[in-house]
Amino acid sequence: MTPAQQQQLQLLLAELARLGPVAEAWLRRQPDKVISIEVHTPGLPPLTVEWQRSS
Amino acid sequence: MSDFQYVSLGFAEFVGQLLTETFEATINAQQYQLRRYAELQAAIDLPDEQFLLQFIDPQLVFTRETLIAGSPIARQMIVPPERQAFILELTEEFEEESVIFKNRLTNYGFEALRAVIDEQLVDEQKASLQALLNRMEQARLVVDSGEINAKLELSSLYQTATDASAETAAGNDGKTAVSGVKRLAASDAVLNTTLVNSTLSSGVKELVDAETLEKTLFLDGATLDKTLAATADSPVRISAKPLPSSNSSSVYSQVTIRFKTV
Numbered sequence: 001m002t003p004a005q006q007q008q009l010q011l012l013l014a015e016l017a018r019l020g021p022v023a024e025a026w027l028r029r030q031p032d033k034v035i036s037i038e039v040h041t042p043g044l045p046p047l048t049v050e051w052q053r054s055s
Numbered sequence: 056m057s058d059f060q061y062v063s064l065g066f067a068e069f070v071g072q073l074l075t076e077t078f079e080a081t082i083n084a085q086q087y088q089l090r091r092y093a094e095l096q097a098a099i100d101l102p103d104e105q106f107l108l109q110f111i112d113p114q115l116v117f118t119r120e121t122l123i124a125g126s127p128i129a130r131q132m133i134v135p136p137e138r139q140a141f142i143l144e145l146t147e148e149f150e151e152e153s154v155i156f157k158n159r160l161t162n163y164g165f166e167a168l169r170a171v172i173d174e175q176l177v178d179e180q181k182a183s184l185q186a187l188l189n190r191m192e193q194a195r196l197v198v199d200s201g202e203i204n205a206k207l208e209l210s211s212l213y214q215t216a217t218d219a220s221a222e223t224a225a226g227n228d229g230k231t232a233v234s235g236v237k238r239l240a241a242s243d244a245v246l247n248t249t250l251v252n253s254t255l256s257s258g259v260k261e262l263v264d265a266e267t268l269e270k271t272l273f274l275d276g277a278t279l280d281k282t283l284a285a286t287a288d289s290p291v292r293i294s295a296k297p298l299p300s301s302n303s304s305s306v307y308s309q310v311t312i313r314f315k316t317v
Contacts, residue, residue: 011211011293017280018067019074026078037070038311041209052317 009044016049023051066209069295073203074312081198088195095188103177111176119172130165133158145171200315206298207308211291 001009016037023035036050064072098110120128124142125135134142134155146154146167154164260273298307 008211008293011291012066015066015070015293018065019071020276020280022067022071022074026074029082030078032316033314034317035074036313037074038313039308040311041308042306 005043008041009047012039012041012044012047016047019049020051027051027053064295065212066293066295069207069297070310070312073205073310077201077203077312078314081201084196085198088191092188092191092195095184095191099181099184099188103174106177106181107173110180111173115176116172119176120168123172124160124168128160128165128168130160130162132160132165134160142168201313203312205310207310208296208298209293209308210296212294213290 016039019037026035027033031053034050034052036048038046038048040046098106101109117127120126123138123145124132125138126132136158139155139158142160142164143154146164149163149167149170152163153161154167155161156164160168262271262273263269264271295308295310
């Protein structure tokens with residue numbers, strides 16, 4: 001992975017991490033759900049982030 | 056709609072909005088059904104007298120009276136001979152006085168026939184609502200999983216510190232400038248100056264599929280949080296711009312939101 005791709009990947013991860021509070025807020029309302037977000041970007045491996053209430 | 060503009064949002068804001076709107080829509084759809092169900096159940100549970108007042112159209116009463124007696128019923132009305140047997144059969148439970156006397160509907164007969172007609176209409180309408188309720192129970196929409204896809208054009212936005220003096224000069228009062236206010240400007244060049252020394256190695260597990268040799272990296276939440284913290288002051292954000300369906304480009308990013316019930 002080139003440095004530019006690695007930078008792009010980290011930026012994308014940071015964006016996905018910013019979604020944490022949104023997902024957690026919904027999981028408080030619907031605790032029986034699992035939410036996953038998958039991002040396909042040219043030149044980068046697919047990224048999947050999943051949120052689930054811990055028991 | 057022709058004036059609709061495809062605007063850019065921060066990636067997280069865009070996906071967060073998509074997530075929120077999707078969940079709101081599914082919850083609203085389910086709540087609407089529950090409200091309708093509760094309303095129907097409450098209607099069925101009403102006492103007959105109240106149900107008659109609220110849900111039986113007077114026109115329906117007139118139509119039923121005409122069907123039975125040949126015209127809307129009235130005290131002392133003349134009952135056509137061919138309908139008398141039918142009316143007596145309908146009101147056979149009312150035995151205290153005569154229902155029809157000398158071809159006329161008595162006051163007692165009028166009250167008896169009204170009671171019979173009202174009861175018929177209420178029973179029919181409640182049965183109809185109950186059937187509807189049963190169908191709702193069987194076919195109730197429950198969204199327990201879903202998938203939303205969006206095609207996006209991603210780009211990097213560089214966040215620069217605002218020039219305080221310029222901001223002050225631009226302000227109407229000329230007195231205050233909000234420190235720390237930043238603005239976004241598109242720039243790809245700054246990618247080379249940011250996050251160069253960052254690493255993804257900590258908190259990452261790599262799994263390899265034995266058959267396809269495809270590698271999968273697993274990052275735990277704490278690692279993601281660290282990534283966020285490390286880039287919190289980063290001057291670079293990724294923005295997302297939804298692509299119109301008419302877009303023919305083959306190079307685009309795609310975000311898929313999935314949710315399921317466990």
